[in-house]
Amino acid sequence: MAGVEGRVIAVTGAGGGLGREYALLLARSGAKVIVNDLGGARDGSGRGNTAADTVVAQIRDTGGEAVANYDSVATREGGAAVVQTALDTFGRIDGVVANAGILRDRTFHKMPAADWDAVLRVHLDGAFHVIRPAFPHLRDQRHGRIVVVTSTSGIYGNFGQANYAAAKSGLIGLIRTLAIEGRRHNILANAIAPLAATRMTEDIASAEVLEKLPPAHVAPVVGYLLTDESTETGSVLVAAGGNVHRVAQFQTRGVTFPEVPTIDQVAHRWREIVDLDGALPGTSPLA
The missing domain is CATH 1.10.287 (Helix Hairpins)
Structure with a gap:
């Protein structure tokens, strides 16, 4: 195989924003995509099928292959169901993009434990809940690509985001270890820290700044890290407004x-x- 053609890739939180861009690009490039999205609000409340179904319809309308999954990655059962959807529909799993996330920003001295727990459950635990059931399949077939979505908040910190930054920093430690453990099995693991105009950033940066950060700029970097040709592993890449750089x-x-x-x-x-x-x-x- 070449690129991602024929590969089965699960993208969590793919009903909108960056996740949607990843799913659409992967499908256009020949991948079979599991479009996971709980369909909730930015803070994780609520749920619905519309977001995931809309992306799947867009992919199918252009001749691509995709299936929706509506499970919450915040639970072990939900994460396992994402992988099982791939196995049941396409017979295999080749890659995971752990993108699902929520925001509950508050200064640390005012942060309730519930907001801390909720954010870590979706971002950090959510990545584990999907990658862990996929990993044995990747090992058995001696091929796998993993991309987790971290953040510059997780690299440098950010005011009012102690929970988010801690979760995103934890993901960096996760991929560094997966890169070590996966190396001899041809499993590569990397992290992307995107800066883009989505509902997650709509009130964090000015409209003028967000205008320069279209989500489409980030997707090709994620796409490359999932290709058969990529040899990068254990790295953290920042992608924003056309600029891509590695942080070490x-x-x-x-x-x-x-x-x-x-x-x-x-x-x-x-x-x-x-x-x-x-x-x-x-x-x-x-x-």
């Missing part, structure tokens, strides 16, 4: 203390510890 971690040269230091000794050498001059790509001390 670096480590300073640091300081080695021959004996357990005192607080004053650490303080004395603090500038050396944090000095980024000559920093190198970060590596795990356990690698």
